[in-house]
Amino acid sequence: MKLIIxxxxxxxxxxxxxxxxxxxxxxLNKKIAIVEVNACILQKEQYATATLNSGDxxxxxxFVGGG
Numbered sequence: 646m647k648l649i650i651x652x653x654x655x656x657x658x659x660x661x662x663x664x665x666x667x668x669x670x671x672x673l674n675k676k677i678a679i680v681e682v683n684a685c686i687l688q689k690e691q692y693a694t695a696t697l698n699s700g701d702x703x704x705x706x707x708f709v710g711g712g
Contacts, residue, residue, distance in 0.1 A: 649702040664692040667703065678707040 647656050648667075661667050664687060668674040680687050681704040687695055697703070 646697070646699045648697060648699070651704055662696055664695045664697065664703075667697060668692065668705075671705075673705065673707050676707050678705055680705050 646659055646661065647654055649655075657667065657670060661670055664680050664682065665674065668678060668680070680692065682695060682697070683702055
């Protein structure tokens with residue numbers, strides 16, 4: 646499936662069906678992340694049920710600590 650993630654066209658495995666699957670694929674599932682799908686910001690509770698379709702535009706923002 647092809648998604649537009651943070652402005653870049655990326656092919657992801659077909660097993661990725663939800664936002665939660667996508668975050669796990671990119672190893673972001675244990676981090677604080679804000680996800681927007683097709684210009685709609687999702688609540689964390691929606692990640693497991695929000696389905697993705699080929700061509701969806703996904704923006705992922707995650708926080709990185711540092712000093």
